Amino acid sequence: MISAQAYGGNGKVKEYHYTGPVEHKFSPYAFNGGTVLAVAGEDFALVASDTRLSEGYSIHSRDSPKCYKLTDTTVIGCSGFHGDCLTLTKIIEARLKMYKHSNNKSMTSGAIAAMLSTILYGRRFFPYYVYNIIGGLDEEGDSETYKQDTYKAGGSASAMLQPLLDNQIGFKNMENVEQLPLSQEKAVQLVKDVFISAAERDVYTGDALKICIITKEGVREEIVPLRKD
Amino acid sequence: SRASRKRECRIMATVSVCQYHRGGFSFENCKRNALLEADINKLGFSSPAARKTGTTICGVVYKDGVVLGADTRATEGMVVADKNCSKIHYISPNVYCCGAGTAADTEMTTQIISSNLELHSLSTGRLPRVATANRMLKQMLFRYQGYIGAALVLGGVDCTGPHLYSIYPHGSTDKLPYVTMGSGSLAAMAVFEDRYRPNMEEEEAKRLVRDAIAAGIFNDLGSGSNIDLCVITKGKVDYLRPHDVANKKGVRTGNYRYKHGTTGVLAKTVTPLNLEVVEENVQTMDTS
Secondary structure, X not given: OOOHHHEOOOOOEOOOOOOOOOOOOOOOOOOOOOEEEEEEOOOOEEEEEEOOEEEOOEEEEOOOOOEEEEEXXXXXXXXXXXXXXXXXXXXXXXXXXXXXXXXXXXOOHHHHHHHHHHHHHHOOOOOOOEEEXXXXXXXXXXXXXXXXXXXXXXXOOHHHHHHHHHHHOOOOOOOOOOOOOOOHHXXXXXXXXXXXXXXXXXXXXXOEEEEEEEEOOEEEEEEEEOOOO | OHHHHHHHHHHHOOOOOOOOOOOOOOOOOHHHHHHXXXXXXXXXXXXXXXXXXXXXXXXXXXXXXXXXXXXXXXXXXXXXXXXXXXXXXXXXXOEEEEXXXXXXXXXXXXXXXXXXXXXXXXXXXXXXXHHHHHHHHHHHHHHOOOOOOEEEEEEEEEXXXXXXXXXXXXXXXXXXXXXXXXOOHHHHHHHHHHHOOOOOOHHHHHXXXXXXXXXXXXXXXXXXXXXXXXXXXXXXXXXXXXXXXXXXXXXXXXXXXXXXXXXXXXXXXXXXOOOOOOOOOOOOOOOO
16 A cells, blocks of 8 residues: 655655664653743733643643742743753842842843843753743833833743733724723733633643732732643 | 446547546545645645544443443644534444544544444344444454544443443454543553452442543543543443533633624625525524
8 A cells, every 4th residue: 555655755655675774863852831921011010820731641740830930020931841941940040149149239120031031042052942931020110111011921822822912901903992001900810811711722731820920019929720631 | 337438438538547446545646745745844834634532532341231431622733622522422322432533533434334334233123233333343444554543442232242342543453341542541541450340330330431531631631621421231321421521611700702893894785685584593602
C-alpha cells in the first residue's frame, strides 16, 4: 500500500532501506502550559495566572502559580517552560538585590521591565522559553501618562483572552458605548470571568486562579477555584 | 448493460481512461499532497489535522451484564471543540460501542456496522451477537490497515451472555472482563486494577466505571466534562447521559450582553416576503 509517507518533499518515492545513522534530536524545551494576564488601571495593577502545571496530556501540579512578587509595587507573571521560568525569576531577584545594594533604592516597574529586556536579549541565540508580563505601580506615576487602561494576556489561552479584553476594556469593535474608566472591582470581576471562560476551552488552563492586586497599600492576593478537568 | 458500457468505454477512451473503482482508500493524491505539504511548510504554515477525541472510555462485565462508560470532551489540538459530545454509540438494541481516536472515524464506522448488523439480524431472524459485531468491526479496520483511527470498546448482552471487547485501529481485538481505551486509559485502568472483582453487583459496577472515567477526566487533559454510562442487561438498556455532571460550567458574575446598536449598521435594505405561515416551530439554541 502506498501512503503519503512514502513520498519525500520533492514528490519522488523515498527509498525504503536503512541508509545509515539516524539523527534523533534532543529538545531542551518543554511546554508546561499556563496562562497569565495583567491589567493596569489608574491607581492599581493586577497580575493574574492560573495555577495548573502540565506537560503533554498530564498534570504535574494543580497548585503552581505563575505570579512572582518582585517588590512591593511590582509582580511578574511567567508562563511557558517551567524550568526557564524558575531560572529567570531567580536571576531577576538576584539583579534586584544587586541594584538595591549599589543604588540604595528599589527598582521601579519600568526599570525592571527594561532590565528584563536586556536579560532576555542576552539569550537571543538560546532563548528563555517564557512569556512574561510585568504589572506594577510607579511611585511618582504621572497620571496623564497612565490615563489609558492597559491590559495584556500571555501563555496558552492568550489568544482567547486578548480579544475579549480588547472588547471589554479597550471598547474595541463597539459603537454607542459609554467608555467608563476601569475600576478595581470591575477589573477583578472581569479577570475572574475571563479565566472561567478560558478554563472551559483551553485544556492547559484550570484548577485555580491567583490574582495579585497591587495598590499603594501593597500587594494583596486572591485565589478562586476553576474547573479541574 | 455490459455491452453498452464497453461501447461507452471505447468512445470515452479517446477522451479519458475507463477505470473500475476498486473500493477502499484511493491513494491517487498522495504524491500531489506531499508536494503541496512541502510548499506549505516552506511558507511557514501547517496543514490542518484530523480532529481526535482525546478520550477516556472503559467497560466492565458484571453479574447481570456490562457497563460501558465514557467522558464527553472532544478536542481539536489542545482546544476543546465540544464540551458535551456523545461517545457511546448504538450498534444494535443489545450492543453498544464506545469510540476513541478520530471522531469522524468512530462515528462512521459504528454507523456502518450498526446498519449492516441490522440487515444481518433481519436475515437470521435472531438478536445480533456481540461476537458478530466484533468480527465485522475488526475485519473492516484491518482492511484499512490502521488508516481508520478508531479505537473501540464494544459491549453487549446476547443469548450466550454478556461480552466485552476492545478493538484497536489496526484490527486486533481483545476479549476481556474489563477494558479501557483513549488518552485517559492509563488513569482509568489504574482504578480498574485496584477495585475490579468478578461478578459485581450493578451499583458497584456503575460506581467503578464512574470512578474510572472520573480518574481520566481529572488527570488527563484530553478528557473532561461529564460521565456517560450505558448499562446493558438481558432485555434492558439504561443509557444514562449524563450519569454524572462531574464539572459544572463556572458562573460568571459580569453581564456580557450587548445592547442594540452596539454593532454599527452601515446600510439597511428591507424586502418584505409575502408568505403565509403554515407551521411554526421554535427550537432554542444553547447559548450557555
